């Protein structure tokens with residue numbers, strides 16, 4: 001036998017891990033700096049680490065109280081009803097719940113190109129089809145017009161703000177325009193995985209007045225908890241009760257919930273992480289000897305085409321890896337001329353810039 005026809009499905013290409021690269025190149029993992037997956041170089045909050053350690057002996061029980069407590073804490077933070085918080089196994093899991101709740105077989109979704117691969121993957125898992133809207137070179141600006149000019153009645157439209165991999169943002173007015181100009185039955189998902197790093201207002205503010213916008217947030221980036229897999233959607237009250245009918249039982253693990261509750265109580269850790277990223281993205285823009293897009297995230301996008309040609313990203317990423325710095329080749333995002341560099345600690349960021357400039361000059 002065979003699985004169903006999966007020929008339209010593509011495997012997710014994650015940033016490469018330190019162990020994996022070290023094994024490939026016969027290097028010591030300790031000699032590698034990984035700035036390929038937009039992880040927090042400060043790690044998790046110490047409070048989250050302690051919470052995970054304290055929770056370990058209770059792992060034989062299903063997470064019930066912790067799930068409710070975290071949902072309540074997030075609802076307080078955003079001033080929404082707890083039913084509007086859809087906890088999930090990472091932001092990616094929340095994307096799945098939205099697709100489960102929205103898509104009938106054959107429905108289409110509209111995703112950005114270049115953009116985050118999981119929107120389309122998730123839609124296909126749920127028997128949906130995928131159309132793209134194009135962000136135009138050279139600045140890849142995020143405007144309502146860019147989205148609406150390719151909109152054709154899709155059931156879900158994904159906006160990423162800050163955008164991965166460009167670092168650009170949609171204004172709140174642009175989000176509203178997209179929601180206004182699309183059909184009543186079109187949901188606009190605003191992915192704010194990097195929201196903490198940005199100087200723009202969350203689309204959460206739109207949820208009070210409308211039923212066609214949902215917001216995605218995650219603990220993987222600014223909270224430094226990518227390994228526990230914890231994220232959530234904030235959805236309009238009108239249909240928030242759909243969660244009970246689409247979620248996988250115990251959508252977030254006990255460890256994830258305990259870590260999340262503790263992390264939410266540690267604003268200082270988030271602030272420190274955001275400050276460091278602000279410094280790093282400015283430093284990289286000033287010092288990298290190639291065009292760098294302005295970024296509101298914890299990463300920057302570097303155009304290496306002047307130095308290395310229109311398909312130069314993969315060679316640049318390879319050479320940097322050999323020199324000990326792992327960055328993200330953006331070919332799989334549809335940008336074979338760009339690498340994405342995550343904001344590291346000060347030392348890591350300086351090392352990445354020096355290495356990249358050497359590779360570009362070679």
Ligand SMILES: *Cc1c(COP(=O)(O)O)cnc(C)c1O
Pocket residue numbers: 089090091092093116160163164191193217218219220221226229230231
């Ligand atoms: C990292 C990321 C997410 C969510 O990742 P999770 O680890 O699943 O929470 C969602 N959208 C974008 C654009 C991202 O970069």
